[in-house]
Amino acid sequence: MSVPLVLLAFLALGLLTAFVVIPVVRVYRGTRLVACPETKRPAAVELDSMRAAFTRFGNEPGRFRLTSCSRWPEKAGCGQECLAEVTRDPGACLVRTIVAGWYHGQSCVFCGKPMPEVTWTEHRPALLAPDGVTVSWKDVKPETLPDLFSTHRPVCWDCHVVQSLIRERPDTVTVRPDREHLWS
Ligand SMILES: [Zn+2]
Incomplete structure (x- = not known):
């Protein structure tokens, strides 16, 4: 050849x-x-x-x-x-399909903005636990997501970053006192 x-x-x-x-x-x-x-x-x-x-x-x-x-x-x-x-239905049970479906139409519990379309490479949205800690949905075991969706609330990427900073580096962040309504 x-x-x-x-x-x-x-x-x-x-x-x-x-x-x-x-x-x-x-x-x-x-x-x-x-x-x-x-x-x-x-x-x-x-x-x-x-x-x-x-x-x-x-x-x-x-x-x-x-x-x-x-x-x-x-x-x-x-x-x-x-x-x-x-x-x-091989597509319906994909975690990314289920996650996108849960966030769709919801608003961020912190800033109130509609949750943007879920991306799979960057700016992944997060979940707010009842104890006030945010966690990226990628950092929890997938099989726990259905339970978390009933106890946690949606958080956008930006607010997740801010909340993580407040938690981990409180000296670098100034928080305005307008978030007291979150769990009311
Ligand atoms: Zn937000």
């Missing part, structure tokens, strides 16, 4: 990877929340995305398999019956 043909083959392989393989695999990546059939409680699972992506046009029963679960290794030998929930 001549050098130009080899280069063309590499180029074609690169384009195939960038525009076909990666997007298809990405659909099946990400942490998902399912109801564990044994406990009926949320469990955080991840799929074998390569396997799911490259059997997507087939009818293979074992197309979806888990590569991790928050109940493993204790329950690593389980039958993975939760995959039925994933199979019904």
